[in-house]
């Protein structure tokens with residue numbers, strides 16, 4: 001951008017500040033005090049949260065003795081966790097990994113499913129049983145959708161098995177990385193179920209190959225990381241878990257260094273545009289940027305790029 005154009009933008013933005021209000025570019029130095037540690041703020045049982053670097057929250061599944069199988073508590077806590085991170089100004093990006101477990105996840109907890117079967121068995125009337133199931137499925141669907149509704153980008157780091165509910169979950173994330181030893185299965189048909197928590201909707205969109213997705217959905221065939229990579233389910237492969245986490249954290253740190261106004265507006269619009277027409281997506285981003293282009297982040301980012309300094313952005 002030449003100096004004249006830059007000067008014009010700068011003076012326009014300066015005049016947008018209300019009389020008596022703090023200048024619009026007030027916060028270049030003081031804005032972003034380092035973020036507090038998620039481990040002090042969050043207290044989940046089946047999830048462990050930490051802040052490995054400023055504004056990066058690491059969420060780890062924490063049921064290693066059950067291979068991170070999804071019991072009711074894990075489903076509920078995932079939903080609570082992402083709803084809270086959505087509103088947490090100390091979080092700009094999330095890395096979700098399998099923690100200390102041998103596998104990323106073994107899918108739904110089959111023992112927990114048996115408990116649900118017992119609860120159903122205690123209800124005599126079919127309509128009432130249906131209502132219990134409807135509520136349960138809706139809760140589990142909302143759990144997975146919470147990754148998408150969270151404005152903060154979610155990077156999943158998958159190692160070893162990612163089965164059933166796990167595959168549903170990762171298709172609602174923004175970026176998918178995995179280790180070379182990772183393998184996947186849309187396992188639901190093997191337990192007599194049509195997948196109902198998002199994979200049938202999101203998986204085809206993520207990879208853009210109906211034939212491949214249908215083959216996997218009808219057969220539950222296990223597929224390895226290279227096949228996942230070649231079809232675009234994951235965007236990077238790593239030799240081991242250490243490298244995987246390093247790669248995911250590096251990406252997260254880069255995202256966390258950007259304007260949170262810009263990043264969250266981008267995610268909002270990408271999610272919206274995924275199931276709207278191009279024109280509807282353009283209308284949507286116009287609405288977002290009518291506001292966001294008046295944000296101090298816009299000016300801070302331009303000034304920093306001109307002066308080759310690292311921009312600092314206020315919490316959001």
Ligand SMILES: CCC/C=C/C=C/C(=O)SCCNC(=O)CCNC(=O)[C@H](O)C(C)(C)COP(=O)(O)OP(=O)(O)OC[C@H]1O[C@@H](n2cnc3c(N)ncnc32)[C@H](O)[C@@H]1OP(=O)(O)O
Pocket residue numbers: 067069102103105106107108109110111136137140161163164165166187188191196197
């Ligand atoms: C309303 C519903 C909405 C949601 C639906 C979601 C559906 C799904 O998620 S479908 C998928 C369900 N999961 C499975 O079918 C997993 C089957 N398990 C496996 O494929 C393998 O166990 C796995 C690849 C995960 C791990 O293999 P590995 O060789 O490392 O271990 P194993 O010796 O097979 O298993 C060790 C013990 O763990 C038990 N186990 C495995 N999966 C589950 C599970 N999902 N829930 C509970 N327990 C599980 C397995 O039986 C072994 O137990 P034990 O014999 O007592 O040692």
